[in-house]
Amino acid sequence: MATETEAETGLAFHPMDQFMVKPIFGDGPVHWYTPTNATMWFAITLLAVIALLVFGTRGRAVIPSRVQSIAEMTYGMVYKMLEDICGKEGVKYFPYVMTLFCFIVFANYLALIPMSFSTTSHIAVTAVLAMFVFIGVTVLGFVKNGMHFLELFWVKSAPLALRPVLAVIEVISYCVRPVSHSIRLAGNVMAGHAVIKVFAAFAAVLWIAPLAILGIIGVYALEMMVCIIQAYVFTILTCVYLKDALHPAH
Amino acid sequence: MFSLLQQAVEVVSDTGTHVEAANQEAAIAAEHAADADLVIVAGDHTVAATENAAGMPQLNPEYFGNLIFWLLVTLAVLYWVLSKVALPRIGSVISDRQGVITGDLMQAEEYKKKAKDAEAAYDKALSDARAEAGKIVTAQKADIQKELDEAIAKADAEIAARTAESEKRIGAIRESAAVDARSVARDVTAELVRRFGGTADDAAIDAAVDARLKGAF
Numbered sequence: 323m324a325t326e327t328e329a330e331t332g333l334a335f336h337p338m339d340q341f342m343v344k345p346i347f348g349d350g351p352v353h354w355y356t357p358t359n360a361t362m363w364f365a366i367t368l369l370a371v372i373a374l375l376v377f378g379t380r381g382r383a384v385i386p387s388r389v390q391s392i393a394e395m396t397y398g399m400v401y402k403m404l405e406d407i408c409g410k411e412g413v414k415y416f417p418y419v420m421t422l423f424c425f426i427v428f429a430n431y432l433a434l435i436p437m438s439f440s441t442t443s444h445i446a447v448t449a450v451l452a453m454f455v456f457i458g459v460t461v462l463g464f465v466k467n468g469m470h471f472l473e474l475f476w477v478k479s480a481p482l483a484l485r486p487v488l489a490v491i492e493v494i495s496y497c498v499r500p501v502s503h504s505i506r507l508a509g510n511v512m513a514g515h516a517v518i519k520v521f522a523a524f525a526a527v528l529w530i531a532p533l534a535i536l537g538i539i540g541v542y543a544l545e546m547m548v549c550i551i552q553a554y555v556f557t558i559l560t561c562v563y564l565k566d567a568l569h570p571a572h
Numbered sequence: 573m574f575s576l577l578q579q580a581v582e583v584v585s586d587t588g589t590h591v592e593a594a595n596q597e598a599a600i601a602a603e604h605a606a607d608a609d610l611v612i613v614a615g616d617h618t619v620a621a622t623e624n625a626a627g628m629p630q631l632n633p634e635y636f637g638n639l640i641f642w643l644l645v646t647l648a649v650l651y652w653v654l655s656k657v658a659l660p661r662i663g664s665v666i667s668d669r670q671g672v673i674t675g676d677l678m679q680a681e682e683y684k685k686k687a688k689d690a691e692a693a694y695d696k697a698l699s700d701a702r703a704e705a706g707k708i709v710t711a712q713k714a715d716i717q718k719e720l721d722e723a724i725a726k727a728d729a730e731i732a733a734r735t736a737e738s739e740k741r742i743g744a745i746r747e748s749a750a751v752d753a754r755s756v757a758r759d760v761t762a763e764l765v766r767r768f769g770g771t772a773d774d775a776a777i778d779a780a781v782d783a784r785l786k787g788a789f
Contacts, residue, residue: 341628341630360642390665393658421655441643444639454647
């Protein structure tokens with residue numbers, strides 16, 4: 323009955339339906355181990371990254387093929403970013419940073435395929451990614467520098483009277499990092515997809531359809547940029563946090 | 573949900589004759605709607621919740637475990653594949669290429685040096701050949717000059733000898749010519765003197781002719 327009503331008015335707003343996690347097999351409840359559409363798109367992301375970085379480079383050619391050059395450029399970009407920000411010591415953590423970057427880029431772009439499921443739009447996913455970075459960086463900071471890591475919060479360049487106040491602010495901003503780190507990515511991806519869906523609903527009305535379709539094209543183009551920019555921002559922030567752990571002194 | 577109610581109400585107004593039945597239907601519809609509303613507000617684990625999203629699915633804790641579990645699996649596999657296979661391979665390819673480029677550049681440098689050496693050798697050979705040629709030319713010139721000088725000297729001597737001989741002959745001819753002229757002049761003078769009736773004194777005639785001819789030869 324509900325769908326009939328929608329067919330009459332032509333407007334059905336379900337912009338958030340696309341983010342729902344559903345089991346692939348049957349209609350049962352979603353347990354933690356249930357293979358769901360999320361599982362499928364995680365797997366597709368994984369396979370896409372492997373296709374680029376492993377199968378794309380199987381020739382090991384001195385003069386690279388197209389796919390191999392893309393893989394090498396990705397490698398070079400992330401490696402240079404890490405080396406520029408963290409220095410030589412940061413290179414040890416390159417596989418992890420590369421894992422993050424590749425996963426986010428591919429998850430973002432695969433989510434732009436119509437009917438796909440956008441894994442990075444889920445705060446649970448980005449929060450895990452961000453918490454890994456936060457906990458990893460904090461542990462690494464204490465292991466590498468011991469109690470000197472706390473100097474990160476003690477701004478030596480400020481006047482002595484201000485330092486305790488600044489320390490409180492620094493600690494708060496440090497603890498908020500994973501929140502902003504994760505919500506930035508999930509929020510960007512989710513907002514873009516929801517807006518496209520709203521435009522798509524408007525496209526069902528004849529007289530507004532051209533405008534709505536133009537809107538979809540525009541937002542889609544914007545999302546194409548957002549995908550790479552958010553992956554880049556996530557990775558570069560990871561590098562910056564890692565730098566804090568390796569060289570805590572301001 | 574409201575659409576359900578609306579439709580129910582429409583049914584009521586349209587079918588005025590079957591008020592009872594319509595009322596019943598409306599009640600059932602309303603009940604359904606209420607049920608559905610409950611489902612959505614609670615956002616619980618029933619099948620109804622999977623039909624349409626209620627609020628943000630991102631905030632539905634029911635999904636968290638599933639998403640996190642499969643994310644961790646994905647990340648673990650991806651990290652393993654990247655750190656064991658992909659990144660070492662790409663790194664080695666890049667460094668191999670760097671090595672090949674460096675090697676090629678060094679080889680090119682070597683070839684350049686060789687080319688320079690060859691050029692220097694060529695230049696040296698060329699200048700040597702030039703010097704040799706110059707030497708040969710000078711020697712030949714000297715030889716030719718010597719031969720030429722000899723020939724000129726010989727020719728000069730011959731010319732001098734011939735000139736001397738010619739002069740001697742001319743002198744002899746001139747001498748004989750003078751003698752002949754004197755004797756002719758004497759004879760002519762003697763004859764003239766005789767014709768004019770004088771007596772020809774040979775000594776006087778000779779002296780007169782000689783005096784007249786003095787300076788002519």
